[in-house]
Amino acid sequence: MRALIVDDEKHVRSAVRKLIDWRELGFREVIEAEDGAEAVRLIEERRPQLVVTDIMMPLASGIELMAWMEKHAADCKKIVISGFNDFEFVRHTVKYGGIDYLLKPIDRKQLLDAVSKAAASWQETERGKRQLQAKSMEVNELKPMYRDKLLSRLLAETSYGRAPAPGEHYLREFSALADIRTCQVAAFDLKSLPEHHLRKYAPNPDLLFFSLLNICNDFLHPSGQGTAFRNWNSPYEIVLLIWDEPDRTAAWLRKIADGIGQTLQVQAEFGVSQPRPFPAGLHQAYVQALGALNRRNLLESSSPIHEYQPDAPSVGTLRFGKFEEKIRLAVRSGHAGQIRQSVGEWGETVSAMERITMEQLKWWWDEYTVARAGWIEDFFQECREAPRMPAENGPFVLPLDERGRFSLPVLQERLIGQLIELAQIMASLQAPGGSPMREIARYLELHYMKEITLQDISSKFHLNREYISRRFKQEFGETIGDFTSRVRMDKAKTLLASPHLKIAQIALMVGYQDEKYFSRVFKKVEQMSPNDYRKKLAEAERNGG
16 A cells, blocks of 8 residues: 655654554555645555645645545545644545544554554455455356356247247347347357367366357347357357348358357358247257258268258168177277277278268267166176276267368277277276186077087187187086077077967077977977977966966
């Protein structure tokens, strides 16, 4: 803080300066003026926090100085020192916010009390100003969030077929929307940005939203025909609401895409709806925009704008599940080469497709995620300690190459990396002395209807045939042949419960081409023929058993 002493008598100014320890009270500088006019100049130049002034001075009195300060330096605290015990002087001191009125000769304790009170008052005022400033900043920060949440709420409300009435909250906040008749929605998914770009903003994703929204609204707001907002119903979306100018929508979106590209060096793509009535058709417009964005052909990159097409092709029929078993076995083998080979076979099939969409990619990734969870659960049952598996990597992010285009090799490498990591964790947690015999047993249980030789198993699991035979019997107490026969007979008993299936059909269904051979094996295991077993089941059913 800084203090200014104003008096036309130098010895009085010196006495005020020396009577108290100004630094101890928080004042780092004490300056002087010999009249009101000089005081005005110093107040304007040095901005003191406290003025200690005489009443009677040449050029400008203390009362005139305080009156001027009330208009031009209202926050500055005032203490009056006077040789006159005059009520009018005291009244003016109070009128202009003086802290105290002290009589000459100056009493040290009274001066100390007055200056201490002035310092405390100024600090309290500053504290209040800082709190008010902080609240103001907080409000300014929350205003965009509040705005975006209102618009997101409006987007959700119309999904229930409810059109908000005029005068509702969103119209009070956005009066420009009151006269809208038609609207279009454009959707932008941040998950379509390059992965390294998302990692860059991972500590502060709000900064990425702030940058993107600023670019969008710099183009939309001056026109008065649109606004962009963060969709709080979906954590990675920006929605652009454009009204009453459908012919200009594409031009605005191209400018916005160029602005994003120049500012952030990324390619932005938008799904755009057809014009719909506002507000009743807002949700339908949003659904159309998302559909256009998610069903765009990622193998084509001709335009950043993808308009909704009612007859757009739906998601393809290829399923990740077709390759699941082979990939799972590769993971359990622990060999990186096998993992690469199995994922590569899936990639070869995908690369032959003429159309790949974000919708299809998400579908594949969801299938993979469910399958991976199942593998982990199966392994957990075999493991002696709870495995610490790698955390999920969040939502599916579009795999892009260095040019910002969809890249199947990038997706394959992402998948291979996760699978190798999973295989390494499984290998590190494998019980001492463990073997892949459980995996072989699982494989036999899943493929019991096929003719599987010991050589087939040896080739698939990369193990010596003699080792498999010996180790399998040690772990399960029966040979692979006996194990397979038992599994087949268990399946056959289930099928025999259906009177509509012939014995020959059941034999084929459980892996036997010859009905008579099947019957011999069944009788050997169950001590009765398939027909006798079926009669036994029927009799038990009649007796309520």
